[in-house]
Amino acid sequence: MIAPLRVIARLGRYTLNGVSRTGFAARFFLAILLHSGTAFRRFGLTIREIYFAGVLSLIIILVSGLFVGMVLGLQGYETLETYGSEEVLGVLVALSLVRELGPVVAALLFASRAGSAITAEIGLMKATEQLSAMEMMAVDPVARVVAPRFWAGVISMPMLAALFSAMGIFGGYLVGVVMIGVDEGSFWSQMQAKVDFGEDILNGVIKSVVFGVAVTAIALFEGYDAPPTAEGVSGATTRTVVTSSLAILGLDFILTAFMFRGVS
Amino acid sequence: MSRAWLDLWVGLFVVAGIGALMFLALKVGSMNTVNKADSYQVIAHFDNIGGLKVRAPVKSAGVVVGRVTAINFDDKSYEAEVTISLDKRYAFPRDSSASILTSGLLGEQYIGLEAGGDSLKLANGDRVKLTQSAVVLENLIGQFLYSKAQEGAPQ
Structure with missing residues (x-):
């Protein structure tokens, strides 16, 4: 075959692969939802996965939240002080954490801490033919292995994001009020006056639920689709982190455009 | 484990x-969003609302008593029509006046509600008749320059 035709043929192969992978991902996602019965009937399975995905991510989430909040406090104070309005520091820290940083950074950390682990685990289960063994014993691997992990991720994510935001606000309080000496009363009262429960906090929670679905679904799919070799599993783990990080940032932009348009 | x-x-x-x-x-x-059930709506017309935004607070004596829920343009009178949602706990006389104020020098704009002396109270759908527009800095400077020019004009 002549060279230009070969290039076009390669393009065609990539397109076909992409389409079939997307189709497989969609059917896989649907299968998770359809086989979720076991995840709730035998809730112990899901609790086990919440421990691995949620509880073990706590340390990194809490420490990152604290430091992000502290940095926000320092940097925000620098700028606000120029305009003599350092009492709105609480508003700055709380709004940026609750609306954006809490859900997004917590989800990014979750993707690299728990998402990669899920992919590696399921990829190895597939490579060592544990999933096939389950099918042999008439146990549905999607219901027994995949669905509990999915729901564990969806349940853990909003809690981790809320903890991240709360910890960040505490960090901002430590730096702003305790260290620099912004007035404590105005720090909290300005925050309460400007942060709305429905508009800001609930929208943040909705964001984190969406991120939880996206990250866990991508991690599970990459693991389930991984080539059953050492190389394949490592490639899938990398793809999980890259794809879900990009998905989080893209989804965040779309959700923000819908949620906060027209809110001053 | x-x-x-x-x-x-x-x-x-x-x-x-x-x-x-x-x-x-x-x-x-x-819960800043005023619940529809425990609030009543009044309307105020302003010549100029400046930088007032939806959800801006409505204050009386410095206390937040409501929120701005909608801002529209009335093409009959060419004025801004501001819908205010007031807390049901607080009643205001019919002849209360609303003015657009700024908190601090660079702060956000809010509506200040000054109570009048009427014995009838504002009810849902009423209109606040006495209003004072926002102070627009450019107009203020223009007026100042104009009056200065008048002073210095040869008699």
Whole structure:
């Protein structure tokens, strides 16, 4: 075959692969939802996965939240002080954490801490033919292995994001009020006056639920689709982190455009 | 790890997560959105609203008594039509006046509600007749320059 035709043929192969992978991902996602019965009937399975995905991510989430909040406090104070309005520091820290940083950074950390682990685990289960063994014993691997992990991720994510935001606000309080000496009363009262429960906090929670679905679904799919070799599993783990990080940032932009348009 | 420990850790995690959410809801945020059920709407017309925005507070004697819920343009009178949602707990006389004020020099704009002396109270759908527009800095400077020019004009 002549060279230009070969290039076009390669393009065609990539397109076909992409389409079939997307189709497989969609059917896989649907299968998770359809086989979720076991995840709730035998809730112990899901609790086990919440421990691995949620509880073990706590340390990194809490420490990152604290430091992000502290940095926000320092940097925000620098700028606000120029305009003599350092009492709105609480508003700055709380709004940026609750609306954006809490859900997004917590989800990014979750993707690299728990998402990669899920992919590696399921990829190895597939490579060592544990999933096939389950099918042999008439146990549905999607219901027994995949669905509990999915729901564990969806349940853990909003809690981790809320903890991240709360910890960040505490960090901002430590730096702003305790260290620099912004007035404590105005720090909290300005925050309460400007942060709305429905508009800001609930929208943040909705964001984190969406991120939880996206990250866990991508991690599970990459693991389930991984080539059953050492190389394949490592490639899938990398793809999980890259794809879900990009998905989080893209989804965040779309959700923000819908949620906060027209809110001053 | 035994099942009991697992349950305990996950339980603690869930309690901490809900606790963080409660902290955000109670200590950080507040239910600013005025509930439709315990508020009444009044309308005020302004020549110029300046930088007033929807959800801006409505204050009387410095206390937040309501929120701006809608801002529209009335093409009959060419004025801004501002819908204000007031807390049902507070009643105001019919002849109260509304003015657009600024908190601080660079702060946000809000509506100040000054009580009048009428014995009838404002009710849902009423219109606040006495209004004062926002101060637009450019107009103010223009007026100042104009009056200065008048002073210096040869007689």
